[in-house]
Amino acid sequence: MSSRRILDIELLRGVAVLGVLVHHLQSMPFPGGLPGFESGSEYGQFWWGVDLFFVISGFVIARGLIPLLRGCQTPQAFWREIRDFWIRRAFRLLPSAWLWLLLMLSGVLLFNHSGAFGTVQANLQATLAGFLQFANFRFAESFMHFEYGTSFVYWSLSLEEQFYLLLPLLILVCRKRLVWVLLALVAVQLFTWRSALLMSIRTDALALGVLLAMWSSRPSYLVWEPRLLSRRWAGPLMLIGVAAVLSVMASPPFNLASYRIGVLALLCAVLVWIASYNRDYLLPKGKLKQLLVWLGARSYGIYLIHIPAFFAVREGWFRFAPGGSQDVATQPVLALFCALSLIVLLSELNYRFIELPMRNQGARLVQRLRASRSALPSSGVTSC
Template identity: 65%
Template sequence: MTHKRIMDIELLRAIAVLGVLFHHLQGSLFPGSQPLLEHLALRGQLWWGVDLFFAISGFVIARSLIPALRGCRSRQEYWEQTRNFWIRRAFRLLPSGWLWLLLILLCSLYLNQSGVFGTLHANLMATLAGFLQIANFRFADSFFTYEYGASFVYWSLSLEEQFYLLLPLLALIFRRHLVWALLALVAAQLLTFRDPLLMVIRTDALALGVLLALWSARPGYGRWEPMFLRRAWLGPLVLLGIGAALSVLATDQFSLTRYRIGAIAVLCAVLVWIASYNRDYLWPRGRLKTLLTWVGSRSYAMYLTHIPAYLLVRECGFRLEPLGLSPALSHPVLILACAVTLVVVLSELNYRFIELPMRDRGASLIARLNAFRTAVTSSGVTSC
C-alpha cells in the first residue's frame, strides 16, 4: 500500500478548516449582531468541519500505523514502531500547538486593552489544560458555566492527541478483533444523545476513519470504488449535497436529537471514503483545487492561528479608535479582509518555520534511534 499524500484528502482538510474559520466569525471576529451571519446560521452551520478533521485523522493515521504494527514480529519491534509513531506525532503537532498556547497567553497579558482575549486566570488555566492534553475535558466542564479562555479550539486537538496515544494500545489489546471493537464503539455512539462531556469525546468519526483505513487494505475496497463519479459535474454535486446536509444537521433545530452527531460522523466518513481513492472524484483538477489543496496543507496552522488573529484584529480596532481611525476599520468587509490576511500570513510562517523544521527533526530523531538499535543488534550478533 502506498502512503503518499492524497490530494483529495488535502481538499477535504481545506473544506474542514474553512468551515471552522467561518463558524468562528460570529463571536470571535464579530462579537455583536451580524444579521447576515445570523441569517446563515439559522439555515446551516459549518462546525462539522471538526468532525471531518476527525474522520480524516482516523483514516490517515491508521492507514500507515496499523499495517506497520501488524507487520511486527516481536513485542519489542511493536513498541519501537509505537515509539516512532508517537515521536512523529509529537514533533508534528506539539511545537506549533504549544507555541500558540504561549502566544495567546502573552496576548492576554500584553495585547488585551479591550479585554477580547479574556482574563489572565482563564487563559492560564486553558494553557495548562492544553499542555496536559485535557483541554476537551475542561471545555466540557466550562460549557455555559465559566470562561474557558481564548484557546478553546484546543479541545479538539486534545481529543486527537488522546486518540494517537490510545490507538496503538487498542491495536495491541484487540489484535484481529480491532474492527469489531471499533464497530462497537461507533454503534454505541450513533444513537446516543451527546451531553457536553460526550460532545468532547466523540470518537465515532475517528473510529470510522480507522475502519475505512483498515478496509482500504482489503481487496473489496477496490471493488467499491465510486467510479460513477468520474463525470466531471457529478462529484462536485455530491460534495455540495453532503456539505449542505451536514450544515443543516449542525443547526440548532437538530440540537436535541440523538442521532445528529452520529449522522454527521457517517457523512464525514463518506466524504473521506470518496477522497481516499485520490481520483479527483469530489472536485476536478484546476486552479481552485490547487488553491484548496494549498489551504489543506496549512490547515493545522490555520486552525491554531485563526482565533488569535481574529482577536488581534479586534484589539487593533480598539486601540485605533482614539486616533479617529475606527470608522475606517469598522466596516465588516475590511475587518474580514484584515483577519483573513493575518491568518494566511501567520499560518504560512508557522508552516515554514515551525511545522516543517520540527517534522524533519522528528524524522531525524527516529532515524538515529533506529540506527542505534541496528548497531546494537549487529554488535550483539557479532559478539556471539
C-alpha cells in the same frame, strides 16, 4: 498500504478548516458582526468541519500505523514502532500547539486593553489544559458555565492527542477483534444523546476513519470504488450536497436529535471514503482544487491561529482606530479582510518555519534511533 500523500484528503482538510472558520465567523468576535452571518446560522452551521478533521485523522494515521504494527513479529519490534510513531506525532503537532498557546497567553498579558483575549485566570487554566492535553475535559466542564479562554479550539487537539496515544494500545489489545470493537464504538454512539462531556470525547468519527483505513487494504475496497463520480460535475455536486446536508443538520432545528452527531460522522466518512481513492472524484484538477489543497496543507496552523488573529484585530482596532471598537462595528468587512490576511500570513510562516522543520527533525530523530539500534550487536530479535 502506500504512505504517499493523498491530494484529495488535503482538499478535504481545506474544506474542514474553512468550515471551522465560517462557524466562528457566525459568532464573529468583532462588534457588529458580519451582515447576514448570524441570521444564516439558523439555517446552516459549519462546526462539522471538526468531525471531518476527526475522520481524516483516523484514516491517515491508521492507514500507515496498522500495517506497520501488524507486521511486527516481536514485542520489542512492536514497541519500537509505537515509540517512533509517538515521536513523529509529537514533533509534528506539539511545537506549533505550544508556540501558539504561549503567544495567546502573551496576548492576554500584553495586548488586551479591550479584553478581547479574556481574563488572565481563565487563560492560565486553558494554557495548562492545552499543554497537558486535557483541554477537551476542561471544555466540557466550562461549556455554558464559565469562561474557557482564548485557546478553546484546543479541545479537539487534545482529543486527537489522546487518540494517538491510545490507538496503538487498542491495536495491541484487540488484535483481530479490532474491527468489531470499532464498529461497536460507532454503533453505541450513533443514537447516544451527547452531553457536553460526550461531545468533547466523541470518538465515532475517529473510529470511522480507522475502519476506512482498514478496509482500504482489502479487495472489496476497489470493487466499491465510486467510479460514477468521475463524470463531469458529479463529484462536485456530491461534495456540495453532502456539505449542505451537514450544515443543515448542524443547525439549531436538529439540536435535540440524539442521532445528529453520529450521522454527521457517517457523512464525513463518506467524503473521506470518496477522497481516499485520490482520483479527483470530489473536485477536478484546477485552480479551486489547488487553493483547497494549499489550505489543507496549512490547515493545522490555520486552526491554531484563526481565533488569536480575530482577537488581535479586535484589540488593534480598539487601540489604533479613531473610533475604537465602534469602527469595527461599522467596518466589519474591512476587519474581516485584515483578520483573514493575518491568518494567511501567520499560517504560512508557521508552516515554513515551525511545522516543516520540526516534522523533519522528528523524522531525523527516528532515523537516528533506528540507526543506533541496528548498530548494536545482533541479539536475534526479529524486527518489523
